[in-house]
Amino acid sequence: MRRPKVMCVFAALALAAGTVFGAGQAGAATAAGEPPAEFGRDWHDPVTAAPPVEAPATRSCQVTVAQAEFRDFTPYRGGYAPPEECGDRWSKVVLRLEGNVAGRQYDRLGYLHIGGVEVLRTSTPQPSPEGITWSVEKDVTRYSDTLRREQPVEMLIGNVVNETYTGIIDVRATLTFYVAEGRTKPPATTPDRVLTLDGGNSLTTPRNSERIVAEVYATGSGGGCEEYWYLSAPEEAPYSCTTPDGPYREVQIKVDGQLAGIAAPFPTVWTGGWSNPFLWYVIPGPRAFDVKPVQYDLTPFAGRLNDGRPHRVEVSVVGVPEGRTGWSTPVNVLVWQDEGSAVVTGALTRHDNGAPANSSAYTPGSEHRLDTKGGHRLTVSGHVNTSHGRVVTTVDRMLANTSVHRWTDGEKLDALKGTWTDNETVTTDGRGPATTVRAHRTYTMEGTTTLGAGDRLRTVLALGDRADTSTERGGKRASWSRFDDAYEGDATYTANVPRDQRHAVGTSSERYRLYGTAGCYDRSLKTAQGTVTEDRLRGPFGSRACDRK
Numbered sequence: 297m298r299r300p301k302v303m304c305v306f307a308a309l310a311l312a313a314g315t316v317f318g319a320g321q322a323g324a325a326t327a328a329g330e331p332p333a334e335f336g337r338d339w340h341d342p343v344t345a346a347p348p349v350e351a352p353a354t355r356s357c358q359v360t361v362a363q364a365e366f367r368d369f370t371p372y373r374g375g376y377a378p379p380e381e382c383g384d385r386w387s388k389v390v391l392r393l394e395g396n397v398a399g400r401q402y403d404r405l406g407y408l409h410i411g412g413v414e415v416l417r418t419s420t421p422q423p424s425p426e427g428i429t430w431s432v433e434k435d436v437t438r439y440s441d442t443l444r445r446e447q448p449v450e451m452l453i454g455n456v457v458n459e460t461y462t463g464i465i466d467v468r469a470t471l472t473f474y475v476a477e478g479r480t481k482p483p484a485t486t487p488d489r490v491l492t493l494d495g496g497n498s499l500t501t502p503r504n505s506e507r508i509v510a511e512v513y514a515t516g517s518g519g520g521c522e523e524y525w526y527l528s529a530p531e532e533a534p535y536s537c538t539t540p541d542g543p544y545r546e547v548q549i550k551v552d553g554q555l556a557g558i559a560a561p562f563p564t565v566w567t568g569g570w571s572n573p574f575l576w577y578v579i580p581g582p583r584a585f586d587v588k589p590v591q592y593d594l595t596p597f598a599g600r601l602n603d604g605r606p607h608r609v610e611v612s613v614v615g616v617p618e619g620r621t622g623w624s625t626p627v628n629v630l631v632w633q634d635e636g637s638a639v640v641t642g643a644l645t646r647h648d649n650g651a652p653a654n655s656s657a658y659t660p661g662s663e664h665r666l667d668t669k670g671g672h673r674l675t676v677s678g679h680v681n682t683s684h685g686r687v688v689t690t691v692d693r694m695l696a697n698t699s700v701h702r703w704t705d706g707e708k709l710d711a712l713k714g715t716w717t718d719n720e721t722v723t724t725d726g727r728g729p730a731t732t733v734r735a736h737r738t739y740t741m742e743g744t745t746t747l748g749a750g751d752r753l754r755t756v757l758a759l760g761d762r763a764d765t766s767t768e769r770g771g772k773r774a775s776w777s778r779f780d781d782a783y784e785g786d787a788t789y790t791a792n793v794p795r796d797q798r799h800a801v802g803t804s805s806e807r808y809r810l811y812g813t814a815g816c817y818d819r820s821l822k823t824a825q826g827t828v829t830e831d832r833l834r835g836p837f838g839s840r841a842c843d844r845k
Contacts, residue, residue, distance in 0.1 A: 331824035335789075335800040339826025340578045342421045342430040342567075344585065345808035345819040346781070349390045349433045352474045354481045357382035362408060362451040362469040371452040376410055376443075379473055384444045385483040388474045391416060391434045393467060398427030401463025403567040405517050406453030407626070408469055411442045412492045414626045416469075417513040417587040419566050420453060421580065422573045423463045432585045436471070438630065440486045443471070487630035498606040499629060501598075503639045506682050507632040507689075508598050511589035512611050514547045514561050514625050522622025525615070526563050526714055526741065527701060529666050533658045535703060539617050542656030544670035544697055546614040547625070549592050551600065552607050555649055557592030558674045560695045560718040561613070563741050565759060571745055572755035574787035574802040578823045582761040582781045589628070593722050595689040596678030599642025614652070636683025646677035646690070664703050668714075671696040687726035694719045711744040729770030736764045747791065754788040777812030801825060 357379035364372035378384060393408075393416065401423050408416040415436050421428060436443075453465050476483040487509075493499055501508060516522040521537035528543040529535035549557040564583050567576040576584075594601070601607055611625040634640050650673035659665040677690040699714030718737040723730060743757035759782070766776040787802030803824045810817045818834035 331827040331829055333801075333825070335574060335577075335802065335825050337424075337426070339424065340823065340828050341428050342578060342580060342585075343821065343828070344580060345806040345821045346586075347808070347810070347817050347819070349388075349435045351390065351472075352387045352481050354387060354477050355382070355475045357473045357475075359471045359473070360468065361410060361449050361471055362467070364451060364467060366404075366406075366453040366455045366465040366467070367457040369452065369454045371450050374449045376447045376449050378444055378446070382473045382475050385476045386437065386440060386473045387476045387481045387484055388435065389437045389440060389443060390472045390474075391436045391469065392472065393418065393432040393469050394429070395420060395431070395465060395467040396427055396429040397421075397423040397463045397465045399423060399425055399462035399464070401455070401461050401465070403573075404453050404455050404465060405515070405566075405624075406467075407451065407513075409450045410439070411445070411447030413439055413442045413490050413628050414513055414589075415439055415442075417515065417589075417624075417626075418453075419517075419584050419587075420465055421567045421576065421585075424577075430585070434586055437484045438486050439490050439628075440484070441488060441490045443473075488633040489631040491629040491631060493609055493627050493629070494606075497608055497610050499601070499609045500604070500606045501601045501629070501631055502633050503602050503604050504634045504637045505598050505602055505631045506595075506634040506637075506640050506680050506687065508594040508601060509630045510549055510557070510592045510594055510609070511628050511630065512547060512549065512559075512592070512625050513587055513589045514559075514611070514613070514623065515564060515587055516545070516561065516613075516623050517564075517566065520620075520622045522616060522620065523566070524569075525561075525622075526699065527710070527712060528615075529701065530656050530658055533660075533664060533666060534705070535664070536707060539615060539620075541615050541654055542666065542668050543699060543701070544615050544654045544656070544668060546652070546670075546672055546695060547590055548612050548614060549594075549627075550608075550610045550612070551594065551597050553610075554647070555674060556594055556597055556676065557691070558672050558693055558695055559590040559592065560697065560716045560737070560739065561590070562588070562739055562761070563714070563716065563759075565741075565757070570743055570755045570757055572753065572787050572789075572802075574789060574800050575755060575757060575785035575804060577802075577826055578828065579783065579785075579804045579806050579821055581759050581783055593689065593691050594629075595680070595724075596644055596646075596676045596691060598640065598680050599678060600644060602640050602642070602680075615654075634682045634684075640680050640682055642678055642680035644676065644678040645688075646675065648673075648675040650674065662704065663709070664705075666699075666701040668697065668699045668701070682726075685727040687724060690721075690723045690725075692721045708747040709744065710746075713742045715740050732768045734764075734766050734768075738762045751791040751793070752788055753791045754786070756786045757784070759783040775813040777810065777814070780807075780809045782807050805830075 528539040565581040652672040654670040673694040675692045716739040740760035761781040785804040789798045789800035805822045807820045820832045822830035
């Protein structure tokens with residue numbers, strides 16, 4: 297993707313450095329088993345520490361939904377049909393994307409739509425001249441309603457191929473359906489309907505909807521300043537990317553013009569990010585290959601949405617200057633229906649929209665500094681009258697962001713330390729004990745890019761993606777989980793010299809931990825100069841082998 301001036305003039309240099317190096321083999325090391333002294337013509341294919349999707353031990357069927365070579369911005373269009381031999385009720389459905397690319401190319405963004413439903417948003421790694429391969433797995437069971445019928449398919453990984461950018465992106469996407477078998481592997485509990493908005497952002501829900509959740513694949517991307525939105529500075533500051541209100545961003549969803557949900561965007565760093573692809577050749581940043589959607593529980597608005605008429609649903613990103621592009625916000629709507637009712641009525645009974653906070657204090661000097669604090673709180677509550685009684689849903693969500701951005705004239709030093717929190721509590725109270733689901737999400741970024749003596753460009757970066765979730769029934773904890781995905785990288789190369797004199801070195805690491813009621817998973821990866829130096833699994837998911845270690 298095209299790079300903005302932000303973080304410098306370094307981006308084109310970084311890409312040129314990356315094209316020198318070689319094949320996407322299983323790995324590269326010296327004869328003694330040690331990593332090379334610097335990047336060479338061979339490095340490990342991209343890999344992450346995230347666990348594979350856990351597959352049930354049942355019969356399965358596989359369907360290819362897309363296979364294409366992307367050379368430009370022409371979408372692949374085809375058709376999908378469900379596998380007859382596996383029925384239409386599944387215990388799990390797993391999407392797998394496999395890709396390969398060789399030559400010189402930027403990282404590119406892509407999506408896969410089935411029946412208009414976005415089932416994957418992804419990005420690609422930057423290739424070597426001889427080529428790399430990679431894969432992505434995702435649990436898409438929640439889209440089963442869409443997958444039960446024949447559907448059109450559209451996929452696009454926008455690309456540019458010419459005499460300079462030679463990498464053709466070759467991908468294959470498959471779905472594997474795991475059959476539901478008796479009591480041991482019953483059909484998964486999934487939404488009854490999966491809906492999309494029409495061209496006018498219009499939504500019409502079934503009249504007996506009792507729960508409604510919107511998911512938004514929100515990404516700041518595509519080059520330009522919004523790819524690095526977290527580094528924006530107010531217009532009075534001498535920085536290459538400015539916005540009137542600074543770097544605070546918030547993804548909002550509205551129903552008929554009324555604010556219905558708020559969320560903190562995840563600060564995704566793509567595989568060319570922070571001006572240094574040597575950070576990402578082997579280990580991508582969190583979520584770079586599998587963008588997680590923001591979810592909003594719109595059940596408090598179900599009484600309004602169930603009137604049989606179309607309603608306007610709009611997504612916007614607070615802080616983006618009017619007329620500036622760079623954000624994608626496709627929307628899916630997941631609906632659960634009340635089988636015992638033809639029409640579910642209800643009402644929105646509470647709407648507390650706290651005053652948004654956003655301040656950016658700029659301090660000029662030989663090292664410029666921007667201190668940003670922002671936040672927002674929204675509480676909504678409503679009821680639905682179902683065949684099993686009145687159910688009240690209350691959603692309370694609170695966002696906060698703090699960051700310190702430092703840079704020098706010419707941006708030869710560019711540094712950020714930022715934290716984003718997104719805390720949400722959803723309480724459902726009807727017949728039986730009340731259920732409360734709490735999610736505390738924290739995203740962190742701390743990094744510095746410098747252009748120093750001898751034109752050595754160095755980037756040091758740490759990223760964090762964390763979440764604590766719990767479910768309480770009748771005031772007692774029924775389940776919990778703790779997730780922590782941490783990345784660290786440090787890479788350096790010489791700018792403004794011929795390719796064979798760049799002498800690039802770099803280390804990276806990722807530790808992915810998941811603990812909770814269901815057990816634990818803990819895997820660590822480390823790399824040096826494109827080789828994997830450590831791959832440690834402390835416990836497969838569901839075991840207790842890694843508890844508290």
